[in-house]
Amino acid sequence: xxEFASHSFxxxxxxxxxxxxxxxxxxxxxxxxxxxxxxxTDTEYVARLAAGLxxxxxxxxxxxxxxxxxxxxxxxxxxDLAMVAAKKAGMPITLALNDGANDARxxxxxxxxxxxxxxxxxxxxxxxxxxxxxxxPQRVMHVDLDYIWDKSPAQQRRSLDAxxxxxxxxxxxxxxxxxx
Numbered sequence: 095x096x097e098f099a100s101h102s103f104x105x106x107x108x109x110x111x112x113x114x115x116x117x118x119x120x121x122x123x124x125x126x127x128x129x130x131x132x133x134x135t136d137t138e139y140v141a142r143l144a145a146g147l148x149x150x151x152x153x154x155x156x157x158x159x160x161x162x163x164x165x166x167x168x169x170x171x172x173x174d175l176a177m178v179a180a181k182k183a184g185m186p187i188t189l190a191l192n193d194g195a196n197d198a199r200x201x202x203x204x205x206x207x208x209x210x211x212x213x214x215x216x217x218x219x220x221x222x223x224x225x226x227x228x229x230x231p232q233r234v235m236h237v238d239l240d241y242i243w244d245k246s247p248a249q250q251r252r253s254l255d256a257x258x259x260x261x262x263x264x265x266x267x268x269x270x271x272x273x274x
Contacts, residue, residue, distance in 0.1 A: 097162075099166050102168050106169070121143070151184060151185070166188075167191070172204070
C-alpha cells in the first residue's frame, strides 16, 4: 500500500547558473563553475544527474530493502537528459508539477501533480482539482535583452539586477525574452 519515491539526493536546491551568480534548479541547470570560469559540460552534467539519482536510490534501498521506481522531480523541473538518467537509475516513473488530470492509460513517464499550499478549505480544494486552475490569469512581461547587455560587466550586472527586481515587483507569471 505504500511505495517510496526518490526526490533526488541533493538536487532539491538551486545551483549557480551563470557568471552573475544567478541560481536555478539543480536538475535542469548546467552549473556555472566560477573558479574555472566555465559551465559544466554535457558529460559532467549527465554524470552529476546519474550520481545524484543513484545515490538516492542506494539510500532508499539501504533503508527500506527496495529500490524506488519513481522520482518526484525537485521543483517539478526535468528535461530529456534527466528522464534518461532516472530511467537508467531504475526510476521510469516520474512526477512533475504540471497541472493536469492523469489517466490510467497515460504513459507513467511523467505524471502530473498539483501543488497545493495554504491548506485550502473543502470548496477551494474542490475548485482547484476540478478546474485545474484553468481560470488562473497569466501576467506577461516582455523583455528586450538588448537593453540589458553592456560592454561593461558592472553596468550589465546593474541592469540585470534592476530587471530582476522589476520582474519580481510586477508579479509577472511569464516573461518573454527578445534577443538578437
